[in-house]
Amino acid sequence: MMVTSKDADDELLQTFVALHNHAWEDDSYGNPPILNALFVVKQGEITGLVPLN
Structure with missing residues (x-):
């Protein structure tokens, strides 16, 4: 499982999706x-x- 904040900068989000x-x-x-999807967690x-x- 991989986790990141949606508030991360665009470069980090693009890297996350690429991984x-x-x-x-x-x-x-x-x-x-x-x-093949991302979960949104609050x-x-x-x-x-x-x-x-």
């Missing part, structure tokens, strides 16, 4: 793909979903 996409496309990790609760398709 997610790399992990999503690289099956050498041995983990089955589950969901105060410890999932409040939304951002699809990355």
